[in-house]
Amino acid sequence: MVNPGGFGPSGGEFHQCDKWHTYAIAIINHLRPDLVIVTQETHGAPGNHLYTSAQWQQGLTSFFAAITVPSVHFEVIGNMPDMPTDPSQCLDEHSQDVPACSAPVARVAPPNAQAEEQAVAATGGRYVDVMPWFCSTICSAIVGKYQVYFNQQHVMGSYALSLEGVMAEALQLPTSAETHPSTKVPRPSNAAVPSG
Numbered sequence: 001m002v003n004p005g006g007f008g009p010s011g012g013e014f015h016q017c018d019k020w021h022t023y024a025i026a027i028i029n030h031l032r033p034d035l036v037i038v039t040q041e042t043h044g045a046p047g048n049h050l051y052t053s054a055q056w057q058q059g060l061t062s063f064f065a066a067i068t069v070p071s072v073h074f075e076v077i078g079n080m081p082d083m084p085t086d087p088s089q090c091l092d093e094h095s096q097d098v099p100a101c102s103a104p105v106a107r108v109a110p111p112n113a114q115a116e117e118q119a120v121a122a123t124g125g126r127y128v129d130v131m132p133w134f135c136s137t138i139c140s141a142i143v144g145k146y147q148v149y150f151n152q153q154h155v156m157g158s159y160a161l162s163l164e165g166v167m168a169e170a171l172q173l174p175t176s177a178e179t180h181p182s183t184k185v186p187r188p189s190n191a192a193v194p195s196g
Contacts, residue, residue, distance in 0.1 A: 001043040013046040025066045032069045037171065038120075039077040041153065042112055057115035064123050074125030075171055076116050080155065081108035081134050087141035087149035101141035105131065108139050128170045133163055 003014045028036060038060075045051055051059070064074060083103055090101035109131060117127040134148060141148055146159040
C-alpha cells in the first residue's frame with residue numbers, strides 16, 4: 001500500500017506493512033489454525049493509484065495461497081462504510097442535525113466487497129457483509145442509542161461491543177452470554193434516523 005502520512009516519501013510503498021504481512025503469514029503457517037479470519041482496509045497503491053477490483057481479488061487470492069495449512073477455513077469480514085467526513089466531528093458540528101452526518105450506501109460502500117466475496121468463495125470460505133449493521137439505504141452516525149464511529153476508520157467501542165452477538169453468529173462462534181445475552185443488533189432504518 002501507499003505510505004500513510006508521516007511514513008516515508010509521499011506516494012512511496014509502505015514497507016512496514018509488507019513486513020507485517022510476511023510475518024503474519026509465517027505465524028499463521030506455524031500455528032496451523034483451523035480458521036483464519038481476514039479483514040482489511042482499502043488503501044491505494046504506491047504512486048497514489050487505485051487498485052482495480054481484479055487486482056484486489058488477485059491480492060486476496062495470493063494471500064490465501066500463501067497459507068499452507070491443510071484444511072484451513074477462511075472467513076473474510078467485509079469493511080465498514082467509508083464515510084465522506086469524520087462522523088464524530090460531524091456530530092460535534094451538527095448536534096441538532098444528525099442526518100447531516102449520514103450518507104447513502106451507494107456513496108460509502110466498500111469498493112472491493114464483491115472482489116473479496118469472490119476470492120473467499122473460491123476457497124470454500126465465507127464472506128461476512130457488515131454493511132447491514134451500519135446502514136439501511138442510508139448510513140448514519142447514530143444507530144439506536146449508539147454513536148457508531150470513533151472517527152472515519154474506527155467504530156466506537158460501545159457499538160462494537162453491541163455487535164458481539166451478530167458477529168459471533170455470522171462467524172458461527174460462541175458468544176459470551178454473561179456480557180451480551182442478546183444477539184440482536186439495532187438495525188438502521190431510514191425512518192428511525194434520529195434528529196437532534
